[in-house]
Amino acid sequence: xxxxxxxxxxxxxxxxxxxxxxxxxxxxxxxxxxxxxxxxxxxxxxxxxxxxxxxxxxxxxxxxxxxxxxxxxxxxxxxxxxxxxxxxxxxxxxxxxxxxxxxxxxxxxxxxxxxxxxxxxxxxxxxxxxxxxxxxxxxxxxxxxxxxxxxxxxxxxxxxxxxxxxxxxxxxxxxxxxxxxxxxxxxxxxxxxxxxxxxxxxxxxxxxxxxxxxxxxxxxxxxxxxxxxxxxxxxxxxxxxxxxxxxxxxxxxxxxxxxxxxxxxxxxxxxxxxxxxxxxxxxxxxxxxxxxxxxxxxxxxxxxxxxxxxxxxxxxxxxxxxxxxxxxxxxxxxxxxxxxxxxxxxxxxxxxxxxxxxxxxxxxxxxxxxxxxxxxxxxxxxxxxxxxxxxxx
Amino acid sequence: xxxxxxxxxxxxxxxxxxxxxxxxxxxxxxxxxxxxxxxxxxxxxxxxxxxxxxxxxxxxxxxxxxxxxxxxxxxxxxxxxxxxxxxxxxxxxxxxxxxxxxxxxxxxxxxxxxxxxxxxxxxxxxxxxxxxxxxxxxxxxxxxxxxxxxxxxxxxxxxxxxxxxxxxxxxxxxxxxxxxxxxxxxxxxxxxxxxxxxxxxxxxxxxxxxxxxxxxxxxxxxxxxxxxxxxxxxxxxxxxxxxxxxxxxxxxxxxxxxxxxxxxxxxxxxxxxxxxxxxxxxxxxxxxxxxxxxxxxxxxxxxxxxxxxxxxxxxxxxxxxxxxxxxxxxxxxxxxxxxxxxxxxxxxxxxxxxxxxxxxxxxxxxxxxxxxxxxxxxxxxxxxxxxxxxxxx
Numbered sequence: 001x002x003x004x005x006x007x008x009x010x011x012x013x014x015x016x017x018x019x020x021x022x023x024x025x026x027x028x029x030x031x032x033x034x035x036x037x038x039x040x041x042x043x044x045x046x047x048x049x050x051x052x053x054x055x056x057x058x059x060x061x062x063x064x065x066x067x068x069x070x071x072x073x074x075x076x077x078x079x080x081x082x083x084x085x086x087x088x089x090x091x092x093x094x095x096x097x098x099x100x101x102x103x104x105x106x107x108x109x110x111x112x113x114x115x116x117x118x119x120x121x122x123x124x125x126x127x128x129x130x131x132x133x134x135x136x137x138x139x140x141x142x143x144x145x146x147x148x149x150x151x152x153x154x155x156x157x158x159x160x161x162x163x164x165x166x167x168x169x170x171x172x173x174x175x176x177x178x179x180x181x182x183x184x185x186x187x188x189x190x191x192x193x194x195x196x197x198x199x200x201x202x203x204x205x206x207x208x209x210x211x212x213x214x215x216x217x218x219x220x221x222x223x224x225x226x227x228x229x230x231x232x233x234x235x236x237x238x239x240x241x242x243x244x245x246x247x248x249x250x251x252x253x254x255x256x257x258x259x260x261x262x263x264x265x266x267x268x269x270x271x272x273x274x275x276x277x278x279x280x281x282x283x284x285x286x287x288x289x290x291x292x293x294x295x296x297x298x299x300x301x302x303x304x305x306x307x308x309x310x311x312x313x314x315x316x317x318x319x320x321x322x323x324x325x326x327x328x329x330x331x332x333x334x335x336x337x338x339x340x341x342x343x344x345x346x347x348x349x350x351x352x353x354x355x356x357x358x359x360x361x362x363x364x365x366x367x368x369x370x371x372x373x374x375x376x377x378x379x380x381x382x383x384x385x386x387x388x389x390x391x392x393x
Numbered sequence: 394x395x396x397x398x399x400x401x402x403x404x405x406x407x408x409x410x411x412x413x414x415x416x417x418x419x420x421x422x423x424x425x426x427x428x429x430x431x432x433x434x435x436x437x438x439x440x441x442x443x444x445x446x447x448x449x450x451x452x453x454x455x456x457x458x459x460x461x462x463x464x465x466x467x468x469x470x471x472x473x474x475x476x477x478x479x480x481x482x483x484x485x486x487x488x489x490x491x492x493x494x495x496x497x498x499x500x501x502x503x504x505x506x507x508x509x510x511x512x513x514x515x516x517x518x519x520x521x522x523x524x525x526x527x528x529x530x531x532x533x534x535x536x537x538x539x540x541x542x543x544x545x546x547x548x549x550x551x552x553x554x555x556x557x558x559x560x561x562x563x564x565x566x567x568x569x570x571x572x573x574x575x576x577x578x579x580x581x582x583x584x585x586x587x588x589x590x591x592x593x594x595x596x597x598x599x600x601x602x603x604x605x606x607x608x609x610x611x612x613x614x615x616x617x618x619x620x621x622x623x624x625x626x627x628x629x630x631x632x633x634x635x636x637x638x639x640x641x642x643x644x645x646x647x648x649x650x651x652x653x654x655x656x657x658x659x660x661x662x663x664x665x666x667x668x669x670x671x672x673x674x675x676x677x678x679x680x681x682x683x684x685x686x687x688x689x690x691x692x693x694x695x696x697x698x699x700x701x702x703x704x705x706x707x708x709x710x711x712x713x714x715x716x717x718x719x720x721x722x723x724x725x726x727x728x729x730x731x732x733x734x735x736x737x738x739x740x741x742x743x744x745x746x747x748x749x750x751x752x753x754x755x756x757x758x759x760x761x762x763x764x765x766x767x768x769x770x771x772x773x774x775x776x777x778x779x780x781x782x783x784x785x786x
Contacts, residue, residue: 110472114515117514118515121514125503132777152563153563154561163547163556168547168727169546169547175554177565177566178588187581191571191577192574192577198570198721200776201776
């Protein structure tokens with residue numbers, strides 16, 4: 001199949017490109033290096049050294065495996081990039097990771113919030129119009145997030161819920177309570193994509209993904225030049241990956257607040273398997289379906305305790321520190337999110353274990369000299385200190 | 394009170410500015426003339442002649458009543474416009490009509506869709522950040538639309554619904570099925586505003602308004618220079634206003650499809666009363682509340698029949714024509730939308746009647762020489778004819 005990967009330079013986009021290429025698909029990857037630029041501006045970087053550009057990474061992949069990955073360096077908010085991409089490549093599957101993926105990034109300032117929503121909403125609109133006019137039979141596999149749902153006090157279903165109300169019922173989009181302006185941007189995307197399926201007959205799978213952990217995949221492990229990025233900083237790092245790094249460098253694990261926040265998690269290997277299962281089992285014309293893409297639920301405290309135990313076994317002394325929660329979120333809440341659709345399609349999960357955590361310790365140790373320690377503690381506050389309103393003259 | 398009116402040059406924004414000014418409030422109106430420019434580009438115009446600019450309209454208001462309305466000509470997507478506005482005026486109430494209000498406009502092309510969502514989402518984000526940092530106690534009265542809900546097969550509640558699901562329950566945002574990319578932009582706004590209330594403690598009333606009809610208000614009728622705009626073209630016109638104009642000029646009433654589409658409607662006088670009731674009864678800190686702002690439900694066929702009857706009484710021969718529906722929407726559907734919150738606050742509705750329709754005929758007749766007939770028939774299709782995909786080489 002001809003598979004277009006948007007955001008192909010990212011933590012998940014790059015391994016996804018390798019994964020499909022390794023299985024004989026024709027892969028074309030697009031990225032505008034937005035994440036790399038954000039790191040440069042902040043003085044941070046991926047823990048793992050990665051190839052200097054998409055073309056150089058694709059060259060390395062070709063040198064190692066003989067497979068070719070096509071590359072476009074360009075911005076999907078720019079129609080003059082998107083249109084020729086769809087015309088020339090004529091994708092059968094579009095896997096869309098090409099968005100700013102960070103809640104803290106969107107909360108840094110007004111400019112960051114506007115840029116996040118502009119970038120994510122406009123590039124997805126461009127993709128939808130490109131599909132409508134240039135690839136109407138293609139299947140959009142869009143990376144959403146479990147964070148679109150927030151933490152409602154009922155079970156979270158996969159995208160839609162049957163609501164019984166005053167003697168009538170209907171199956172309607174599951175209500176959303178996004179927890180940051182980034183998460184809001186993903187809700188906006190879902191609304192737009194659902195519209196495009198209903199009205200234009202496009203087909204799309206929205207993968208509401210949990211928090212991904214892990215460093216290596218079968219393909220990235222083939223050669224150091226094929227490594228994917230690994231973020232641990234307060235802006236782009238995520239809970240388990242950051243805890244593992246903190247354990248290795250002797251930094252206390254930073255549990256935000258009391259640590260009762262519960263979310264869905266999955267191994268990076270399962271991300272690849274889920275995206276493949278979605279791609280190989282496309283929806284019908286006009287169908288918009290949502291899969292909740294995670295394999296296990298954990299609280300932040302669960303993860304900290306697991307890392308502490310694995311650390312003890314590995315010979316690391318791990319301290320856990322409860323820091324002031326920079327986010328506005330419930331720290332004690334009900335959480336029971338369904339995630340059976342991908343299991344029904346055949347997903348065989350890689351569950352989280354001490355062994356996996358220890359293998360991450362080992363991978364992180366190889367690059368511990370690259371850690372920028374000052375980038376770890378949370379600085380971005382969801383609720384800035386209020387200025388006292390000045391008295392009116 | 395100090396009342397900031399965003400979109401103060403528009404069909405509803407201008408009469409709202411006059412209404413509050415007439416009641417002794419300090420009013421400041423902002424507009425970037427986006428609607429006027431869209432009309433100029435399309436070769437259309439308001440049926441009613443309106444003042445050439447906001448300052449000239451404010452001058453006329455001062456000449457007629459002695460009241461002063463402050464004016465800013467500027468674009469709310471531009472922070473250098475928004476920031477001084479909030480700093481200098483320090484609003485207590487922000488009434489936000491300042492958006493592209495047209496479903497067909499957003500469906501004309503990719504460029505129109507992107508511009509609609511960019512304009513509406515970014516200017517509302519700017520307003521939210523301005524409130525957070527410069528006017529945290531102010532009350533945002535935001536004009537939403539009943540079109541955010543679409544036509545679900547259950548009763549439509551006012552913004553939130555109590556969902557019972559597997560032995561648990563929660564009150565959650567009512568699911569949305571927006572019917573155009575414009576309507577999607579209003580859903581995006583609702584998501585962002587709800588977030589800003591939950592996380593920043595802002596207070597907002599989201600008025601999910603039905604279709605407004607009517608030409609004159611108490612204030613606009615004081616002097617011809619105070620008239621508000623009246624749109625009847627396929628892009629900015631709405632059902633009843635357009636039918637009245639068609640009746641007057643002898644054009645068949647253009648019922649889209651079979652005409653069973655049912656929506657909520659209200660008189661422009663009730664828009665003013667509702668906005669005032671919302672403003673005078675603000676929500677508490679952190680509260681995001683939604684009122685469904687309409688007074689009666691009608692199908693398109695109901696309206697056509699009413700205009701036909703009123704026309705016969707008035708001496709007009711009115712023909713009704715079913716034209717191909719340019720939209721993708723259900724033409725037979727359940728529709729029962731709640732709208733008690735504003736009644737509970739004291740709204741006394743002006744119900745639709747033949748007398749009202751006849752008074753609209755009279756107002757329209759005064760300007761019938763200004764009608765651009767070729768702008769009436771629908772040209773913007775929700776679902777463009779599909780190109781046949783070219784065979785892959």
